[in-house]
Amino acid sequence: MRLLKRYLNASSYIKWGSTGLLIIALITLFIINGTSAWDFNASPKYTTLNPTNFSIAFTSCFFFFLGFETYATIGKNVRNPERNIGRSIIWTIALAIIFYVVVTILMLGAVAGAFTNNPNLQIFRLLGNHVGQWIYYAGVIIMLICTISLKANAGMQNALYSGAILEPFAVEGLMPSKYKELNKDRIPFKASFLNLIITFIFAMIWLFIPDIIQGATGGNAVFSYAAITGEASLIMIIIYSFVIMVALKLGFTKKMRVKVWEMIAWSLVLIFLIW
Secondary structure, X not given: OXXXXXXXXXXXXXXXXXXXXXXXXXXXXXXXXXXXXXXXHOOHHHHOOOHHHHXXXXXXXXXXXXXXXXXXXXXXXXXXXXXXXXXXXXXXXHHHHHHHHHHHHHHHHXXXXXXXXXXXXXXXXXXXXXXXXXXXXXXXXXXXXXXXHHHHHHXXXXXXXXXXXXXXXXXOOOOOHHHHOOOOOOOOHHHHHHHHHHHHHHHHHHHHHHHHHHHHHXXXXXXXXXXXXXXXXXXXXXXXXXHHHHHHHXXXXXXXXXXXXXXXXXHHHHHHHHO
């Protein structure tokens, strides 16, 4: 836990620093382009409201909000969880919305048409064409440091939170009882270790092996970024739908105290997700 706290703080500084540099690059490229990129992206092909465009936009945006609730699984490690978890989730979502909207607007004004490969590197490459190639190489180094930091951050959080997610299965008797054992920091270490193994296996299947195949054959990527994003969003939409149905059932059977407006809101969200 001490190591996690220290690393999360250091990772946050790296993330905010690299994000700040990226936003500066976006603003600069936006100014250089004028309104040309914005006018291109505002064409009816992309802005017409229809089921296809809405579905693409929703699944893409939905992906970036996945996981905001995961740390609720370690409520016993949070001071005053009844108050602080709820407040932190609201603040996290609010800040995420603001930054995603701002960065998306800047992206649409900086890049005309489709994004290729890593959008962040594309920004530095385009800016380098106007200012100098050293901008692109600097961007590669910045994004590399940021990516390594974020992936290590995600790995540590995944080990902590997902291990806590496996713990209830052991409590309910769906897994061996050893996975519900807590160490002195009240963390299910064995469940977390099992989660690391599962994560590594899926990383091999979805990331490493496809990259090895692509590198060996020189062909296209087996799984594109868009495909993995869409599938991840679809899986989470299904999971959230089941969670809402369970909450509705607990509310109807009086096994959980639920207000009327909450039942109505959950029902509307469920209908929307199914649609």
